[in-house]
Structures are given as C-alpha cells and as structure tokens.
Amino acid sequence: MLINRFIIRRAFEITVIFFVIMTVLFLLFRLAPGDPTARVVDPSMDTEDADYLISQFGLDEPILTQYGYYLKNFFRGDLGYSFHYGKPVMQIIGNRLPNTVLLFTTSIIISCFAGIFLGKLTAWHKGTKIDTWGTVTALVCHTLFLPWTALIIIWVFGYKIGLFPLSGMLTPELWVDRNATVFLKGLDIAYHMVLPLFTLSIIHFGTYLLIMRSSMLETLREDYIITARAKGLTDKAVRDRHAAPNALLPVVTSVGLSLAFSVNGGALTEIIFSWPGLGRELIFAVSNSDYPLALASFLFISIVVLAANLVVDILYTYLDPRISY
Amino acid sequence: MSFQAAAKPVKRAILFQRLPVLIAALCICQFFFLSCRHEQNTDTLRVGIAEEPRTLNIWLASDANSRKVLSLIYQHLYIRDPETLELTPWLAKEKPVYDPDTLSYTVTLRDARWSDGSPLTADDVVFTVDLIKRFKIPMYISKWRFVKKTVAVDDKTVRFFLDKPRAIFLTRSMVIPIVSRKEWADRADRAEQKEKPLMALMNQKIDKPLGCGPFVLKKRREGAFLYLEKNPHFFASGSTINGYGIGPHVDSIIFKIFRSADVAILALRKNSIDYYWSAVQPGHIDALEKDENTRVFISKKSAFYFMGFNARKAPFSGRGLRRAAAYLIDREFIISRILQGYADRMLSVVPEGNVSWYNPDLPSYGEGDSREERIRRAWKLLKSEGYTWNTPPVDKEGNVVKPSTIITPDGEPMEPVTILTPPADYDPHRAACGTIIQEWLKDAGIPASSRPMSFGALLDKVKAEHDFDSFILGYGSLSLDPDYLRSFFHSKNAKERGWNMSGYSNPEYDRIAESSARCMDKEERRELVFRLQDIVLNDVPYIPLYNPHMIEAVNVNRFSGWVEMVGGIGNLWSMVTLELNTERADAH
Numbered sequence: 001m002l003i004n005r006f007i008i009r010r011a012f013e014i015t016v017i018f019f020v021i022m023t024v025l026f027l028l029f030r031l032a033p034g035d036p037t038a039r040v041v042d043p044s045m046d047t048e049d050a051d052y053l054i055s056q057f058g059l060d061e062p063i064l065t066q067y068g069y070y071l072k073n074f075f076r077g078d079l080g081y082s083f084h085y086g087k088p089v090m091q092i093i094g095n096r097l098p099n100t101v102l103l104f105t106t107s108i109i110i111s112c113f114a115g116i117f118l119g120k121l122t123a124w125h126k127g128t129k130i131d132t133w134g135t136v137t138a139l140v141c142h143t144l145f146l147p148w149t150a151l152i153i154i155w156v157f158g159y160k161i162g163l164f165p166l167s168g169m170l171t172p173e174l175w176v177d178r179n180a181t182v183f184l185k186g187l188d189i190a191y192h193m194v195l196p197l198f199t200l201s202i203i204h205f206g207t208y209l210l211i212m213r214s215s216m217l218e219t220l221r222e223d224y225i226i227t228a229r230a231k232g233l234t235d236k237a238v239r240d241r242h243a244a245p246n247a248l249l250p251v252v253t254s255v256g257l258s259l260a261f262s263v264n265g266g267a268l269t270e271i272i273f274s275w276p277g278l279g280r281e282l283i284f285a286v287s288n289s290d291y292p293l294a295l296a297s298f299l300f301i302s303i304v305v306l307a308a309n310l311v312v313d314i315l316y317t318y319l320d321p322r323i324s325y
Numbered sequence: 326m327s328f329q330a331a332a333k334p335v336k337r338a339i340l341f342q343r344l345p346v347l348i349a350a351l352c353i354c355q356f357f358f359l360s361c362r363h364e365q366n367t368d369t370l371r372v373g374i375a376e377e378p379r380t381l382n383i384w385l386a387s388d389a390n391s392r393k394v395l396s397l398i399y400q401h402l403y404i405r406d407p408e409t410l411e412l413t414p415w416l417a418k419e420k421p422v423y424d425p426d427t428l429s430y431t432v433t434l435r436d437a438r439w440s441d442g443s444p445l446t447a448d449d450v451v452f453t454v455d456l457i458k459r460f461k462i463p464m465y466i467s468k469w470r471f472v473k474k475t476v477a478v479d480d481k482t483v484r485f486f487l488d489k490p491r492a493i494f495l496t497r498s499m500v501i502p503i504v505s506r507k508e509w510a511d512r513a514d515r516a517e518q519k520e521k522p523l524m525a526l527m528n529q530k531i532d533k534p535l536g537c538g539p540f541v542l543k544k545r546r547e548g549a550f551l552y553l554e555k556n557p558h559f560f561a562s563g564s565t566i567n568g569y570g571i572g573p574h575v576d577s578i579i580f581k582i583f584r585s586a587d588v589a590i591l592a593l594r595k596n597s598i599d600y601y602w603s604a605v606q607p608g609h610i611d612a613l614e615k616d617e618n619t620r621v622f623i624s625k626k627s628a629f630y631f632m633g634f635n636a637r638k639a640p641f642s643g644r645g646l647r648r649a650a651a652y653l654i655d656r657e658f659i660i661s662r663i664l665q666g667y668a669d670r671m672l673s674v675v676p677e678g679n680v681s682w683y684n685p686d687l688p689s690y691g692e693g694d695s696r697e698e699r700i701r702r703a704w705k706l707l708k709s710e711g712y713t714w715n716t717p718p719v720d721k722e723g724n725v726v727k728p729s730t731i732i733t734p735d736g737e738p739m740e741p742v743t744i745l746t747p748p749a750d751y752d753p754h755r756a757a758c759g760t761i762i763q764e765w766l767k768d769a770g771i772p773a774s775s776r777p778m779s780f781g782a783l784l785d786k787v788k789a790e791h792d793f794d795s796f797i798l799g800y801g802s803l804s805l806d807p808d809y810l811r812s813f814f815h816s817k818n819a820k821e822r823g824w825n826m827s828g829y830s831n832p833e834y835d836r837i838a839e840s841s842a843r844c845m846d847k848e849e850r851r852e853l854v855f856r857l858q859d860i861v862l863n864d865v866p867y868i869p870l871y872n873p874h875m876i877e878a879v880n881v882n883r884f885s886g887w888v889e890m891v892g893g894i895g896n897l898w899s900m901v902t903l904e905l906n907t908e909r910a911d912a913h
Contacts (some may be wrong), residue, residue, distance in 0.1 A: 047464050053523070056522075084379045086528040159591045166592050168581065172579045173579065176552045282583065
C-alpha cells in the first residue's frame with residue numbers, strides 16, 4: 001500500500017514538474033533570438049511577405065496568447081506542425097524515435113552488461129594485472145573523443161578493410177529491390193548497426209565498469225561479505241550472489257537515466273554514421289528555430305526522463321530491501 | 326548445485342561450438358551484401374547529399390536538398406544555359422514575345438507531358454501563377470506581384486499581362502517551377518478553407534510529386550534515401566538543346582544521405598557513390614586528386630560574402646570611416662590564407678563571374694598595396710575627415726607605428742566597435758575573417774573586436790533589432806539577375822526584417838534602382854546597374870570580401886559528362902546528359 005501511495009505522490013509531482021518544464025521551454029524558445037522565417041525567405045522577398053509568413057506561423061500573437069493556444073492544442077493531442085517539414089511533429093518524432101531507441105538502447109544494454117561483468121571482475125581482482133588493465137582500458141574508453149573514434153572505426157572497418165558499410169541505416173539498392181524479403185531487410189539494418197554499436201559500446205562500457213568496480217569495492221568491505229566467506233562459500237558465490245547484486249544499485253541508477261536519455265540519441269553519432277535518429281533532428285530544430293519540433297522533442301525527452309526516475313525509484317525497493325517509502 | 330555446476334562447462338562448450346558457426350553466418354551475410362551491391366543496376370546514379378530533403382512540397386521547400394531533388398521533378402519555362410548563362414526555352418518552345426503596347430509577354434509551350442502521361446497545358450501555367458498569388462507563397466510572390474493577369478490563349482499559349490514594365494520578369498518570374506492543376510487544385514481549395522491558408526498549403530503532404538521533369542520519385546525512406554526513376558514522358562528525351570544531347574541516359578538516381586562530409590568522401594573513394602552533391606572542404610582536395618577513382622571540379626559560384634556596417638549610427642554612419650576600413654581590409658590575404666586560395670576576390674557587390682552585370686571600373690581600395698601603404702591611405706583619409714589620434718598610426722617621418730586612441734571629428738574618443746560574425750562551427754571562414762579584420766582596423770586605431778554569435782542571434786541583431794556596429798555575412802547563392810541590388814540597398818528596405826541591413830539611404834541610389842527595375846532594355850539596364858555598383862562601392866555600406874569556389878568531387882568509374890556551370894556540376898544539365906562510362910563501369 002505504501003508503495004502505491006508513493007507512486008501516486010510521485011506521479012502528481014511529475015505532472016507538476018512536466019508543466020513547469022513545458023512552460024519554461026515554451027518561453028525559452030520564444031524569447032531566444034532567431035527567426036523561423038529566415039530559411040524560408042530570399043532577398044527578393046518584401047518585409048510585408050515576411051510579416052505575412054510570421055502571422056501564418058502564428059508568431060505575431062502575444063507570447064501568452066500563443067502559450068494559451070499551445071496548451072489548448074496540447075490537451076487535444078496536437079503539438080503542431082514543423083515549420084520546415086510541414087508535418088505534424090509527433091509524426092516526425094514517431095518516425096525517428098524507433099531508430100534512436102534501436103541503436104542507443106542496444107548500445108547501452110551491451111555496454112552495461114560488459115561494464116558490470118568486467119567491473120565485478122576487476123574489483124574482485126583488485127591490485128592484479130586484470131584490475132590494472134581493466135581499469136586503464138575503461139579510463140581510455142571513457143575519455144575517447146567520440147567523433148574521432150567513430151571516424152577511425154569507419155576508416156578501418158568500413159573503408160580500409162571494407163567489412164562493414166560506411167554509414168547509414170540501410171542499403172538503398174537492396175530496399176528498392178522488390179524481391180528483397182523482410183528478413184533480408186532486417187539483416188541489412190543489423191549489418192549497418194555493427195559499426196555505430198561498436199563505437200557507442202566501447203565509449204560507454206568504461207563508465208559502467210568504473211561505477212561497478214567502485215561500488216563493488218565498497219560492498220566487498222561489508223561485514224556480510226566476511227560472513228559469507230567465513231561460511232566457506234566459494235569465491236564465485238560470494239562475488240556473484242552476495243556482493244554483485246548489492247553493488248548494482250548505482251549502476252541501475254546510471255543505466256536507468258542513460259536509457260531515458262537515449263531517446264534523444266546522440267547528435268554526433270547520428271551525424272557521423274548518418275543514422276536517422278532524433279538527436280540530429282533536435283539540433284536542427286533548435287538551430288533553425290523550428291519551435292514546434294524543438295519543443296515537442298524536448299517535452300518527449302522530459303516525459304521519458306521523469307518516468308525513468310520513477311521506475312528507478314520503484315526498482316530500488318526491489319533491489320535493496322532496506323529502502324522503503 | 327552439483328547439477329548446475331556440471332551444466333556450466335557444457336554451456337561453455339556449446340558456446341565455443343557455436344562461435345565458428347556465428348562467425349561463418351556473419352561472413353555469409355557479409356558476402357551476400359557485397360554480392361547484392363555487385364548485382365545493382367549499373368545505370369543507377371548514386372548521389373550523396375549532406376542532409377535529408379525536408380519536404381517534397383514544392384511550396385514549402387526552402388532547404389537546398391529538397392530543392393535539389395525537386396529540381397529534377399518540377400520544371401521551369403526557361404532555364405540558364407550552362408555556358409552563356411542566357412535564358413534557354415525549356416518547357417517553353419521559344420523565347421517570349423513582348424508586346425509593349427499591352428505590356429504583355431506571350432509564351433508558347435512545348436508538347437510536354439506530366440509524369441502520369443497527361444499533357445502540360447497553358448491552364449497549368451495559369452493555375453501555378455494564380456496559386457502563388459492567391460496564397461502569397463513567400464519564395465515566389467515578389468516575382469509575380471506585378472503580373473496583373475495571366476491568360477491561357479489556347480492549350481499551348483500563355484499570355485502574362487504586367488501592371489508596369491519589370492526587368493526581372495524574364496530572369497526571375499520565368500524560372501519558377503510549374504505545377505499541375507491536377508495535383509494541386511483540390512489541395513489548394515482545402516487549404517483555402519482553413520484559418521491559415523498559406524500554412525495549410527505548405528503543410529500539404531506530398532508523397533509522389535507530379536512533375537514533367539526527367540525523373541519521377543518512386544520510393545522514399547525518410548532519413549535514408551530517395552529513389553527516382555527516369556520519366557518515360559520527359560519532353561526533351563532524345564532531343565538536342567543548346568548542343569547538349571538530352572537523356573536522361575541513366576535509368577535511375579538514388580540519393581543517399583551522408584551527414585558527415587568526411588564519410589561521404591570515403592564513400593566516393595570507395596565507389597559507394599558516384600557524386601557527392603555538396604561542397605567539399607579544400608582540405609580534401611589533395612587526397613581526392615591523388616585517388617584515381619575520383620575527380621575534383623572547382624567552379625565559380627554566384628555568391629557574395631561581405632562586411633556590412635550600421636550606417637544608422639556612429640561611428641560607421643560616417644562614410645569616411647567605412648572607406649578607411651575598406652583600405653585596411655586585404656582581400657588577397659583573406660583568400661590566400663583563410664580560404665586557401667579557393668575563392669575569387671570580390672571588388673563589387675556583383676560577382677566578377679556574372680559577366681553581363683559586373684562593373685569592372687570600380688574603386689579597388691588599395692588592391693595590391695602593402696600593409697603599410699594601406700594603413701597610410703586609411704590614415705590620410707581619416708585625417709582629412711577630421712579624425713585625430715593621441716598617437717597617429719603614421720609618425721612624422723612617415724613610418725607606420727602602433728596608434729593609440731582615435732578621436733572622432735566630434736572630439737570624443739571612439740567607442741569600441743564590434744564585428745559580429747557567425748560562430749566558427751557554423752562558418753570558420755567568416756569567424757576567421759572577423760578576427761583578422763579586427764586586427765587590421767586596430768592598425769588605424771579603430772578599437773574593433775570580433776564577436777562570433779549564433780547565426781539566429783546575429784540575424785536578429787542585424788535584421789530586426791539593428792543593434793550592431795558591423796557584421797560579416799554572405800549569400801551562398803545569389804540570383805544571376807542583379808535586382809538584389811535594389812533589395813540590399815534601397816532605403817525602403819531599411820526597416821525591421823528588411824534586406825537593407827546597413828540602413829543605407831541614398832535618394833539617388835533609390836531612384837536608379839527603381840529605374841533599373843523598370844528598364845526593359847538590357848543595355849540601358851546594364852548602365853544603370855553599373856552606376857548602382859559604383860555608388861555602393863563609393864559609399865561602402867558593405868565591403869565585398871570574397872566569392873568562394875564551389876568544390877565538388879565525383880567518382881569517375883561509372884559516369885562521365887558532368888556539365889560545369891556557375892554554382893557547380895550539380896545541375897539539371899548534368900543529370901540529363903550524364904552517360905555511363907561503359908569500360909570503366911565494367912571494370913568496377
């Protein structure tokens with residue numbers, strides 16, 4: 001019952017926070033410098049025509065009136081049309097989101113498992129060569145500059161060895177072929193995912209390794225670990241069943257938030273690998289004053305992050321019996 | 326426990342057994358995909374583009390990539406000849422016939438067809454013009470506002486009645502895309518019922534644009550590619566226009582999106598694409614020229630990068646200070662050091678390559694002078710305008726020295742002035758120009774500092790708020806018709822969001838600009854345009870800086886016959902005349 005009350009209270013708080021975020025974002029975008037008509041006009045266009053376009057975008061109204069319209073439409077499920085795509089923004093987000101989730105969520109899962117496994121191992125073998133090499137590798141990966149790493153990986157595996165495609169999410173020649181099966185198209189996407197996935201995984205696994213290692217080292221100093229050893233349990237049992245589950249808490253927080261933030265993708269990764277995700281669109285929307293698209297993208301990310309926080313809070317109660325609400 | 330302990334090694338053994346199978350499967354997939362690539366249609370031109378086309382709605386399309394794709398679908402009545410840049414009849418059968426008595430132009434159409442096989446008629450042209458005027462479509466309305474009436478004389482003849490003579494009618498109005506009534510009539514009617522009709526029209530969803538161009542869009546996957554096939558009804562197929570044998574000779578075009586130029590270059594070198602339809606940075610030229618698979622094209626552009634001043638307020642409201650700044654700026658240095666030689670100097674506000682309208686006899690402001698000579702010229706000019714210094718930039722012996730505090734003719738020390746530039750990540754060249762120009766201005770004691778800011782904020786300051794001293798901006802694609810001189814410097818455009826960003830006001834200039842817009846005689850108009858350039862270069866609201874080259878690269882193995890023109894090889898002429906390079910294509 002207590003957990004139910006907690007969830008209801010948190011849900012209420014999240015709703016309030018969401019509307020605060022929405023208001024602040026709306027005002028920020030409207031007050032920030034930038035002219036959404038700048039890309040639509042050419043030098044022969046008269047100022048009257050520019051004004052007419054502004055009025056058609058609905059940007060000639062006072063900000064509060066615009067916000068009123070926005071709220072009204074929001075409750076009707078209409079977040080507006082992109083100024084540049086001429087399409088409902090939800091359609092654009094819906095189109096890009098699966099690509100982003102597919103790539104970034106997969107990479108987080110892979111790097112998380114690799115990080116947890118190796119973090120556990122390096123902590124257990126603290127002071128040995130395994131620990132030294134593991135920690136140094138993690139630190140190096142953690143500090144790698146993503147664009148440079150991605151370009152090197154593309155150059156080696158895509159260009160020099162020619163084992164994988166240079167960029168993109170699919171092979172157009174295959175997708176225009178009427179005889180290509182769905183299975184083959186699926187394989188094609190998986191094939192294109194290899195390099196970006198590899199890049200993201202090696203960049204991110206170091207973070208999880210270091211968090212897991214540090215948390216595991218603290219856990220290994222706990223009394224119940226000494227008790228477990230004293231009971232004569234094997235090293236593996238002590239490490240995997242007694243220490244590791246308790247050391248997972250900080251990793252879960254980190255993974256939960258990373259998964260939530262993965263919906264905004266990573267603009268750099270998406271640009272270099274020409275991956276059609278949400279991150280690149282977000283940058284485009286902000287830099288071109290495409291208010292409806294930028295606002296909707298940020299709102300969507302806010303919802304996911306707020307929800308992820310709630311899920312992590314609930315998960316804590318299951319992972320650590322000492323935590324109750 | 327014991328069972329689990331025993332099961333683990335078994336699992337591990339299974340994994341090791343399966344690992345080679347997995348690797349083999351991966352290799353098979355790899356082999357399969359490589360085979361797929363080999364089996365592709367060799368008559369397909371693979372074009373890399375830097376961004377996804379945002380829309381296929383011709384009335385919304387303002388981004389370069391949408392326009393590239395749509396330029397192969399929607400066609401104009403006239404297009405530019407790649408060599409002479411003169412207008413060439415395209416959908417029109419011949420040059421328009423002007424009747425000065427009725428102020429009308431009559432255009433006869435070719436026997437062209439839309440991609441669905443239906444004929445292009447005069448009614449479609451009338452419909453297009455009416456649509457632009459009805460919805461005040463931002464990109465086109467200014468070119469059609471002065472057209473009083475458009476009439477379909479018969480199925481193949483259109484007559485345009487002007488309310489007053491306008492020189493841009495041929496060069497600007499006649500080069501708009503023509504749409505079919507069939508595609509747009511219902512959409513326009515629906516849009517008109519809405520509260521915001523223009524937005525409703527621009528938000529119309531177009532999946533398969535209906536044009537009469539050389540290609541038809543067959544498939545599009547957002548964010549990944551566009552696939553166009555040859556239009557079987559293309560009116561010019563098999564004909565010769567201006568000496569070019571018109572195809573298209575390729576069966577189809579695939580547009581692939583490469584958001585990173587570095588990766589696109591690798592794709593070119595690896596034979597993954599045939600052409601990257603975007604500018605290549607000079608840093609890539611060496612590698613591309615050494616690679617036998619690729620060829621680099623360096624073309625002139627109709628672009629204009631400049632430094633502008635705020636003529637509305639001190640200190641740059643004074644012409645003398647602007648002219649002194651012009652003496653201090655060394656364009657050759659900017660081109661050789663910042664642009665690595667891949668640009669033309671701009672001595673006028675019309676690019677030198679625009680031979681019909683470029684005035685070669687203009688003040689050159691220290692062109693070819695040494696740094697010291699430039700500083701001396703600026704110093705002399707400023708001194709004659711009443712400026713003084715605590716320590717002047719030229720001492721009594723005539724040596725150039727470091728100046729201190731410049732005093733304006735009002736007797737006050739000059740306030741610090743800022744040069745606004747786009748940030749380096751947006752345009753490194755303009756940001757670098759700001760930095761170097763601030764140092765050059767300081768040579769004459771002008772307390773200048775460069776301030777990069779986001780492009781949106783910069784435009785706001787310069788176009789809307791008019792809160793600036795000077796700025797560096799540019800137009801990447803200027804129309805070949807010099808009517809933009811009227812937009813940029815006519816005093817009526819000095820208002821909020823107007824294109825006269827400097828706030829320049831000169832009644833004589835306004836008068837000549839208006840005469841030029843009305844002048845229907847080309848020679849007479851040329852004289853007026855020359856005079857406009859002369860006034861601008863004397864009053865210097867803008868200092869023209871450079872016109873960057875268009876650097877492009879192609880893979881030479883499969884296609885040849887690229888047509889070079891102002892703006893590069895990415896043009897309609899190339900796309901309809903490219904031919905398969907059979908020998909080399911077979912080898913690859």
